[in-house]
Amino acid sequence: MKKRNEFDKTITKTIIFTRFIFTFSPRKMLDFDIKHLDSNGKNWVISKLINLDESLDLIVLISSKDKWLWELILNKILDTIIDNVDRKNIYKDFSHALENINGFLDTWRTGWDKIKGLNMVVGILSKNNLIFSTVGSPSCYFINSDREVVEITEREETRKEFGFISSGDMKYGEVITFSNIRLLDYLSFDDFKDGLLHNDMKSFNKNLLNILKEETVKKNVGIISLKNNDEVEEKVENEMLSSLIDSSIGFFDNHFTKRMIALYMIIKENLTNKSKNIRNGVFLLGILVAFILLYGIVSGVIRATSSTNDIEASKENLIKAKEYIRLASENINNPDIFTLNVKQAEDIVYEIQDKKLFLNDVGKILDDIWVIKKQFNGIETFEKSPENLVYWDLSEDDTVKILKTANKLYVLGKKSITGPITAWDTPQEYIFENLAADDEFIDGTAENDNLVLMTRSWKVVNFAKNNFFSYLDVSGQDRWDESPIVDSFLTNIYLLNKEGNQVIRHKKSGNGYAEWSDYLKAEDADTIGWILDIAIDGGIYILKKDLSVVKLFRSPTYRLESLILNNLPKNYDIDEWKEDIIQIKARNNLNYVYIFLNNKILIFKPNTNRYQDTKSLDFIGQIEGRDFVIKDFYVNNDGDLMILWDDGVYKMKFEVSDGRLIVRS
Numbered sequence: 001m002k003k004r005n006e007f008d009k010t011i012t013k014t015i016i017f018t019r020f021i022f023t024f025s026p027r028k029m030l031d032f033d034i035k036h037l038d039s040n041g042k043n044w045v046i047s048k049l050i051n052l053d054e055s056l057d058l059i060v061l062i063s064s065k066d067k068w069l070w071e072l073i074l075n076k077i078l079d080t081i082i083d084n085v086d087r088k089n090i091y092k093d094f095s096h097a098l099e100n101i102n103g104f105l106d107t108w109r110t111g112w113d114k115i116k117g118l119n120m121v122v123g124i125l126s127k128n129n130l131i132f133s134t135v136g137s138p139s140c141y142f143i144n145s146d147r148e149v150v151e152i153t154e155r156e157e158t159r160k161e162f163g164f165i166s167s168g169d170m171k172y173g174e175v176i177t178f179s180n181i182r183l184l185d186y187l188s189f190d191d192f193k194d195g196l197l198h199n200d201m202k203s204f205n206k207n208l209l210n211i212l213k214e215e216t217v218k219k220n221v222g223i224i225s226l227k228n229n230d231e232v233e234e235k236v237e238n239e240m241l242s243s244l245i246d247s248s249i250g251f252f253d254n255h256f257t258k259r260m261i262a263l264y265m266i267i268k269e270n271l272t273n274k275s276k277n278i279r280n281g282v283f284l285l286g287i288l289v290a291f292i293l294l295y296g297i298v299s300g301v302i303r304a305t306s307s308t309n310d311i312e313a314s315k316e317n318l319i320k321a322k323e324y325i326r327l328a329s330e331n332i333n334n335p336d337i338f339t340l341n342v343k344q345a346e347d348i349v350y351e352i353q354d355k356k357l358f359l360n361d362v363g364k365i366l367d368d369i370w371v372i373k374k375q376f377n378g379i380e381t382f383e384k385s386p387e388n389l390v391y392w393d394l395s396e397d398d399t400v401k402i403l404k405t406a407n408k409l410y411v412l413g414k415k416s417i418t419g420p421i422t423a424w425d426t427p428q429e430y431i432f433e434n435l436a437a438d439d440e441f442i443d444g445t446a447e448n449d450n451l452v453l454m455t456r457s458w459k460v461v462n463f464a465k466n467n468f469f470s471y472l473d474v475s476g477q478d479r480w481d482e483s484p485i486v487d488s489f490l491t492n493i494y495l496l497n498k499e500g501n502q503v504i505r506h507k508k509s510g511n512g513y514a515e516w517s518d519y520l521k522a523e524d525a526d527t528i529g530w531i532l533d534i535a536i537d538g539g540i541y542i543l544k545k546d547l548s549v550v551k552l553f554r555s556p557t558y559r560l561e562s563l564i565l566n567n568l569p570k571n572y573d574i575d576e577w578k579e580d581i582i583q584i585k586a587r588n589n590l591n592y593v594y595i596f597l598n599n600k601i602l603i604f605k606p607n608t609n610r611y612q613d614t615k616s617l618d619f620i621g622q623i624e625g626r627d628f629v630i631k632d633f634y635v636n637n638d639g640d641l642m643i644l645w646d647d648g649v650y651k652m653k654f655e656v657s658d659g660r661l662i663v664r665s
Helices: 002-023 067-081 087-108 189-198 201-213 236-252 255-269 276-330 335-354 359-376 522-528
Strands: 030-037 044-053 056-064 119-126 129-135 139-143 149-151 166-169 175-179 221-228 379-382 389-392 399-405 408-413 416-419 428-431 441-447 450-455 460-463 469-472 487-489 492-496 503-506 531-536 540-544 549-553 559-562 564-566 583-585 593-597 600-606 616-625 632-637 640-644 648-657 660-663
Touching: 030 044, 030 201, 044 067, 044 221, 056 067, 056 175, 056 221, 067 087, 067 119, 087 119, 087 129, 087 359, 139 189, 149 189, 175 201, 189 201, 201 221, 276 335, 276 359, 335 359, 359 379, 379 648, 379 660, 399 441, 399 450, 399 632, 399 640, 408 441, 408 450, 441 487, 487 531, 492 531, 540 583, 583 632, 593 632, 616 648, 616 660
Parallel strands: 379 616, 531 583, 564 616
Antiparallel strands: 030 221, 044 056, 056 119, 119 129, 129 166, 139 149, 139 175, 175 221, 389 648, 399 408, 408 416, 416 428, 441 450, 450 460, 460 469, 487 492, 492 503, 531 540, 540 549, 549 559, 583 593, 593 600, 600 616, 632 640, 640 648, 648 660
């Protein structure tokens, strides 16, 4: 047994030696160093290089005048990126992570002045490919193998959020340096070149800091420097060689082969005193072992050749995929041709992705496909920013709905009303103290200058223009008839019955409301079935469970009109049904009808401006929030929306040009 263990070690050494023979060069290496200079500045600096996975690293450099903000941002970056970046889709996952961080910055600040001292770099290094983006005005310098220095970041550029993503491969001997300040304001190109004489990044950074100490730097400084020390050029020929090496080494480096070689060596050791027959047997065994080894090497060559063919074929297919995307973009108004070309492009890139080849290119192409699909479906994206923030300081998970009365905007909470909401004044929160502890507001509507509210126990509450709450009666009772939806027209209140298949109306009667009356004929209620929502512009739009729309008229005669929905996008479907996120909105002073579905606001144009003559609705486009959930929205007028998020209100403007929806803010 002792001899066998010794031979195991011998075979392992042989395998290591074989790897050395085949590779001709050292394995990939990254030399990096992080240094800080404390200049007694008023800013806080943090810089990190965090290993996420094998050959996958996160680069973070943050400089902020506010330590609390610095800590919040760092935690957000770590939460957003760690375990959320797949090496198969690094570019796409990184882009989405930056959008999430942008959303965090937008909701945290009340104006750019609050964080104008913020400078950030966030990047991902995957093997030798580096992608990064910046906020504020940090600096980045690229030094090639000939010691030429190039400043990558724009000198006068100050970014308010992560936007443009820089991407490139670091070749052997190339250096990237990041800093929260513009180093060339204090250093020269020669200072960078002189630092490279030390070769390693630790000495390189130390040389830069020594020079900075002699300058008048008023900020604390962080520097991250990276150098690629991998001498292997990533060419197709080398990929073939690498594949051959891995295949051959894999053959040697297994239990069976090692035991075979060990057995042969043990027998050979005892041959000297053995008979000729035994020696001949051993010779034949040696031939057998040699044949097995030769078979393994040949198989490796075949696999390597196959891998090379895959690489070449994948290159050609990437070009085909890009051509399919171009054809799809040119035929975005022809659904059949568009869908066919997108499908062909997707089939190609998913096949390449399964082979784990050209993953960065695959990620970029999938991003392009995602963009043109949004264009095809008429989707415009709304981004939160300080410029469109109206009010921020609502209680998260407490907001219910946006309401407007007497040209004043309010946010309905579970126990209170906050308003009027304006961009120039702090609103007041009005708490309804008489609301039962186990009760809360779930809906409401405007009625003249008042707001009529509904509680979970179906009680009726009035919020008057003098900012006072009071309970209302409905024909001698103290609540609605378990009716889940509130809308209004003139002084009447419209709801759905508890079965959800009948529109009921309560007329104003003194300080309360009269008993309900059915608005749909019984046979029509049975035919329509479950109603998702209603909206009133003189007639009543009824949004059915299957997302079809009918319109009810009661004057001059009773009439129920089934509306034709034209040019519907493919995503006009209920992905995951939730009662509180499907709404239809219309008013007699609006030219469009709005349907809120799957966190998207879909906009339709009726065939006429006369509500009595509505026959059809033409789909124009849709709006979605970038990385945030729209909780509710109010239409001030066509093209001017107020968007409710968990803890803030934003304004959004759009216009329709040549039949296409365009978001302006």
